[in-house]
Structure formats: structure tokens, C-alpha cells
Amino acid sequence: MPQGVVIRAYNGYHYVRTEASVFECKTRGKMKKQREKVYVGDYVEFEDLGQEKGIIEKILPRKTLLERPTIANISQVFLMFAVKDPDVNLKLLNRFLVLAEHSDIPIVICLNKVELAEEEANRIAEEYRAIGYTVLLLSAHEERNIDMLKAALADKITVFAGPSGVGKSSLLNLVEPTFELATGSVSEKIGRGKHTTRFAQLLPLSSGGYVVDTPGFSYTEFEMEETALASCFPEFRQYEQCRFSPCLHSHEPSCGVKEALDRGDIRQQRYQSYLEILAEIQEAKKKKY
Numbered sequence: 001m002p003q004g005v006v007i008r009a010y011n012g013y014h015y016v017r018t019e020a021s022v023f024e025c026k027t028r029g030k031m032k033k034q035r036e037k038v039y040v041g042d043y044v045e046f047e048d049l050g051q052e053k054g055i056i057e058k059i060l061p062r063k064t065l066l067e068r069p070t071i072a073n074i075s076q077v078f079l080m081f082a083v084k085d086p087d088v089n090l091k092l093l094n095r096f097l098v099l100a101e102h103s104d105i106p107i108v109i110c111l112n113k114v115e116l117a118e119e120e121a122n123r124i125a126e127e128y129r130a131i132g133y134t135v136l137l138l139s140a141h142e143e144r145n146i147d148m149l150k151a152a153l154a155d156k157i158t159v160f161a162g163p164s165g166v167g168k169s170s171l172l173n174l175v176e177p178t179f180e181l182a183t184g185s186v187s188e189k190i191g192r193g194k195h196t197t198r199f200a201q202l203l204p205l206s207s208g209g210y211v212v213d214t215p216g217f218s219y220t221e222f223e224m225e226e227t228a229l230a231s232c233f234p235e236f237r238q239y240e241q242c243r244f245s246p247c248l249h250s251h252e253p254s255c256g257v258k259e260a261l262d263r264g265d266i267r268q269q270r271y272q273s274y275l276e277i278l279a280e281i282q283e284a285k286k287k288k289y
């Protein structure tokens with residue numbers, strides 16, 4: 001039976017890409033009964049009905065499942081921000097990072113439009129590299145580091161996440177000119193470009209692998225225990241020698257994280273994000289009971 005990857009789901013159909021072509025598939029009735037849901041990114045086995053139509057019989061074991069948007073088998077998330085226009089939002093970056101850390105998916109931070117604010121770009125890159133993240137400094141307008149971007153995408157399934165207007169589609173069009181993704185402001189986008197990014201879909205790269213140009217993440221809720229949050233801030237880990245265990249690193253005395261903060265070994269802006277997310281988790285917990 002042929003196998004392929006689901007690159008798009010639309011109107012009850014799943015579009016399954018094989019080496020030869022793309023098949024428009026329904027799922028077998030028994031899968032629905034067993035509540036087996038097929039997601040974009042899933043590798044599947046299907047019955048070939050001819051004329052590029054098919055029926056999905058089986059989902060092959062799933063490695064990961066990202067939520068909102070739901071995509072299976074992601075290898076990495078590229079968190080995309082612009083240094084300027086729109087200004088980089090570190091709070092939002094930190095929130096994305098926490099969610100990606102929590103789901104154990106490798107992250108690469110990308111800063112685009114660096115030609116608009118070189119110093120700021122270098123400063124932010126240094127700060128996050130010190131934590132251990134990979135940071136790519138990019139400019140779609142000046143085509144800077146596009147080769148590096150291409151190399152990082154080859155043979156992987158990569159989700160491009162980040163606010164609207166930071167240059168995700170512009171960069172993807174440089175990586176693969178045939179994508180012809182719509183770019184520009186929201187009003188400029190109407191009627192331009194071949195693809196609009198209303199639905200998550202896998203776009204095949206000629207170097208192998210796929211990218212997902214998401215319409216944006218509705219990253220709002222942090223579904224985790226409050227004690228799990230600190231481990232989503234990698235630079236906290238080495239300082240978690242606190243008097244209390246577990247320690248939330250907020251109001252407790254003799255806290256290793258707060259001492260590191262006072263020494264300047266942990267950045268104030270990162271710790272602020274930590275406290276804000278902690279408060280949100282605690283607030284959500286209260287509502288539950």
C-alpha cells in the first residue's frame with residue numbers, strides 16, 4: 001500500500017503527497033469510529049483509487065504533535081521576529097519559547113529586518129545565545145544569511161511561527177521562489193500571491209523537507225503545573241538550588257534563582273516573563289476549582 005505525508009487538510013479531504021504526486025484522500029470509516037484523527041504532518045498508508053484519489057487506512061506512528069495549529073511530526077520551530085517594524089516583542093518571544101520548551105520541540109530564534117537596527121539585533125542575539133538558543137540574524141530585503149536559513153531547513157519539517165508582518169513569507173519566498181506566498185500588510189495582501197496562509201499546510205522544499213507558514217499561533221494558555229514552568233527557562237536550571245523544594249522562585253527566601261537575578265546572571269526581562277506566566281498559570285488553576 002502506498003505511503004505519503006499529509007500536506008494539507010481541507011473540507012474533509014486530506015491531501016497526501018508521495019514521491020510521484022498528491023492524492024486527495026478521505027479517511028476509512030473505521031478510523032472515525034476509533035476517533036483516530038489525521039493531522040497535517042502525519043505519515044499515512046492509503047489505498048490508491050486511481051486518478052489521484054485515495055482512502056487513508058492507517059496513520060504511521062507519530063513522533064510529535066504540536067497544538068494550535070495542530071501539526072504532527074514537526075522537527076523544529078523557527079520563532080520569527082523582526083528587530084523593528086514591528087518592534088521585537090521579547091515578552092511574546094519568551095512566551096513562545098516556554099511553549100516550545102514545554103512540548104520538547106527544538107527551537108531556532110530568527111530575527112529578521114536586521115538592517116533596520118543592527119546593534120539592537122546583535123544585543124538580542126547575544127542575550128539569547130548566552131541562554132543556549134540558536135539565533136539567526138536575517139534580512140529578507142538584503143538577502144542576508146538566506147543560505148544559512150536554507151541549510152537549517154533541509155530535510156526537516158519546520159514550523160515558522162511569529163507575529164504577522166515580521167517577514168515570514170518574504171523569507172520563505174527567498175528560500176523557495178516557487179512558493180509565491182503573499183507578503184505585505186494585510187490590506188496589501190488581498191488579491192496578491194498564489195497562497196494565502198489561512199490554513200496550516202506543509203510546503204515542500206526542493207532541498208527535501210517541508211516548511212509550515214502558519215497563519216499565527218493562538219498561544220494563550222499555558223497548560224502546565226506551576227512547578228514545571230522554571231524548567232522552561234533553561235538559564236534558571238543551573239541556579240535551582242533553593243532552600244525550599246519545590247520552590248516557585250517568586251516570594252520564597254534563600255532562592256537560587258533570585259540570587260542569580262540579583263547578581264545579574266539571569267536577565268530581569270526573562271525573570272519578569274517568568275513571573276507573569278506563573279501568575280497566569282495560578283490564575284487559571286483558581287478558576288478550575
Ligand SMILES: Nc1nc2c(ncn2[C@@H]2O[C@H](COP(=O)(O)OP(=O)(O)O)[C@@H](O)[C@H]2O)c(=O)[nH]1
Pocket residue numbers: 112113114115116138139140141142163164165166167168169170171182183184185
Ligand atoms: N525592512 C525590511 N522589511 C522587510 C524585510 N522582510 C520583509 N519585510 C517587509 O515586511 C512586510 C511583511 O512581510 P511578510 O513577509 O508579509 O511578513 P509575514 O506576515 O510574517 O509573512 C512586507 O512589507 C515586507 O516587504 C526585511 O528584511 N527588511
Ligand SMILES: [Mg+2]
Pocket residue numbers: 168169170182183197213
Ligand atoms: Mg505571511
Ligand SMILES: [Zn+2]
Pocket residue numbers: 240241242247248249250252254255256257258
Ligand atoms: Zn527558588
